[in-house]
Amino acid sequence: MAQDRAVGILAALEAAAGAHGVDVVDVEVVGATKAPTVRVRIDWADEARGTISLDDVAAQTGWVSEAIDELDPFPGSFTLEVSSPGLDRPLRRVRDFERFAGQQVSLTTTATEGRRRFTGTLEGMREGSIALSTDEGEVLVPLDQVRRCTIKPDFSAATKKSSK
Known part of the structure; x- marks a missing residue:
């Protein structure tokens, strides 16, 4: 169930990410069913921009939150964590x-x-x-x-x- 929600959230975010120059690296849904945590890892789509900074991540969090809210994948509240992919970056595509x-x-x-x-x-x-x-x-x-x-x-x- 959490995996299905993560796939749906990933698809919604990828559809919006291009307009922001961002690449959605991956999405995880973890924690309790009643109050899950959505972890979104983002990076710049253009490699020439280098790695995404903490300030850049903070600036991008608004549209990520709006896209998930519009999708409304949870009956109650959830916690959103947006971060860079880190040194152990996941590869999927x-x-x-x-x-x-x-x-x-x-x-x-x-x-x-x-x-x-x-x-x-x-x-x-x-x-x-x-x-x-x-x-x-x-x-x-x-x-x-x-x-x-x-x-x-x-x-x-x-x-x-x-x-x-």
Whole structure:
């Protein structure tokens, strides 16, 4: 039920996001049924603008709230949390997997047999599947079998700088 509401909210927000120059990264509905929390992660649609700041997120929250209120997905009240995607950004669309090629990712599939969790370098899309380079070789995961895929932050460069 929460997943269905999240999908509906995501569709409504994506329809409005272009007018605001925003990309809706993902939507989650969590918490109690009577008073759920809606988590919306946004970023700039234009990569050239860089990463979205806290002030930018605050400025975008109004239209996000209005779009959800117009949809009216809950019988009672809900809590809205709007944020940037963070360092462990979730990837869900073809353009995400193409845009973040070269990044280290953690991917979980919906497969019912065999291995379900992979970590490796995202190579992009190939023939409708996500291509990952892992320690065991290349893995292709059909997009419709991806349960969750997130970027794995690399803190090694920061550690090397701070140890000098």
